[in-house]
Amino acid sequence: MxxxxxxxxxxxxxxxxxxxxxxxxxxxxxxxxxxxxxxxxxxxxxxxxxxxxxxxxxxxxxxxxxxxxxxxxxxxxxxxxxxxxxxxxxxxxxxxxxxxxxxxxxxxxxxxxxxxxxxxxxxxxxxxxxxxYVTQKKYMPLGTPNSSEIMIENCNKIEFTTLRKKFVHQLNSFVEFDNELQEYRFEEFVHTGIHILKVTTTKTVGYIVGYQEKDCFVVKETSLDKDDLTKAMNVLVQKFKVTFVKVRGQKGVIDEILxxxxxxxxxxxxxxxxxxxxxxxxxxxxxxxxxx
Missing domain, CATH: 3.40.630.30 (Gcn5-related N-acetyltransferase (GNAT))
Incomplete structure (x- = not known):
């Protein structure tokens, strides 16, 4: 045939x-x-x-x-x-x-x-x-987070779209979906239980996209810089009751390149x-x- x-x-x-x-x-x-x-x-x-x-x-x-x-x-x-x-x-x-x-x-x-x-x-x-290529790093909790320095809450579609567009467009080169698929991506996150989080620090507002996998919280993407990301790790560990956090794709945060x-x-x-x-x-x- x-x-x-x-x-x-x-x-x-x-x-x-x-x-x-x-x-x-x-x-x-x-x-x-x-x-x-x-x-x-x-x-x-x-x-x-x-x-x-x-x-x-x-x-x-x-x-x-x-x-x-x-x-x-x-x-x-x-x-x-x-x-x-x-x-x-x-x-x-x-x-x-x-x-x-x-x-x-x-x-x-x-x-x-x-x-x-x-x-x-x-x-x-x-x-x-x-x-x-993608970078990957494993974080262990570093102590009790300072709640006055960082706040993590759910991020709605408009907030996420705005924050991600700002993050991606500051890069010199990138691959991205068209607008309709960007909306679908957010809806798929919600439908499949992936967390979209707005992170407010003393110097910026950013986002984290991730999911819980047994005793680990996996960050699929974040707009935070290394310092704010480090602060956010302890909050994530407590919020999701995990023992460590694995971060994928963050520039300057590297254990391995895959x-x-x-x-x-x-x-x-x-x-x-x-x-x-x-x-x-x-x-x-x-x-x-x-x-x-």
Whole structure:
């Protein structure tokens, strides 16, 4: 039987939801939420085997800003192949189709975040390069926080959007979703129980995005500088009753540097070497990845 890759039709949604649940194990309430709020057939591909959907891929619109110039791109997201159809080269066919349709729309690059270390090597074979890195540091509590120096409370959508835009746009180079997906990202945080916190210190107002994982609070992103972040750690430990805090992606806060995102140029306007040299910031914070 031949394999055909194309944009899905509305009647394929139920089959796509089943592929998602089989490959990622999410409950149907979250899957329904994603498709209701984020699904656009033009931003998705489905692989059909014997006319049945057996794999899928999303191409979420992004932009890459480098030194005041912006380039349209797509974030490859939630790539999944049903178990019985793996090892047939379907993911490679979908990626080839992603390049074809993206190029036809004037998209200049594709980017993605592999779920496992082994997938970096697989994507290298089809032209992706590790371009985005993330720092990581583990904090232990340092004592009793001074409540007069720092306050942490829930952050609403308008506050978060404003604070994050200010944080990202102070960077020289970064990758970001379009406006609609930025709103969806916040709503997904709320829906999945991720904490969006406003942090007020003696010198600034910033934010922390994170979640609790057993005895650890994991910070996915923060706009705080190193000093204010250090003060916030003790408050987080007490607030969430954890023993330590792990911070990802904060500049100047490093225990280790890890490979994170990969990039593939579709245009000579922004070649891979140029992009890597500019070291763009990438943290789209939608963390569902490949199921193949």
């Amino acid at each position: 031949s394999i055909e890759v194309k944009h899905p039709q509305p009647h394929n949604v139920l089959a796509m939801k089943k592929i998602w649940q089989t490959c990622f194990g999410d409950d149907m309430s979250y899957i329904d939420f994603f498709f209701e709020r984020c699904f656009n057939p033009e931003h998705a591909l489905v692989a059909y085997y014997d006319y049945k959907p057996v794999a899928m891929m999303f191409l979420l619109p992004t932009s890459l800003k480098i030194s005041e110039k912006e380039y349209m791109g797509a974030y490859i997201y939630a790539v999944a192949t049903k178990p019985d159809y793996r090892g047939m080269g379907i993911m490679k066919l979908m990626e080839q189709k992603a390049v074809e349709v993206s190029t036809s729309k004037g998209i200049k690059y594709l980017c993605l975040v592999p779920q496992t270390k082994s997938l970096y090597h697989m994507y290298e074979k089809i032209g992706y390069k590790t371009t985005f 490979p994170f995102g990969m990039y593939k140029s579709l245009s000579p306007e922004i070649d891979d070497i140029y992009v890597k040299a500019k070291n763009p910031y990438m943290n789209l914070m939608l963390d569902y990845f490949e199921g193949e």
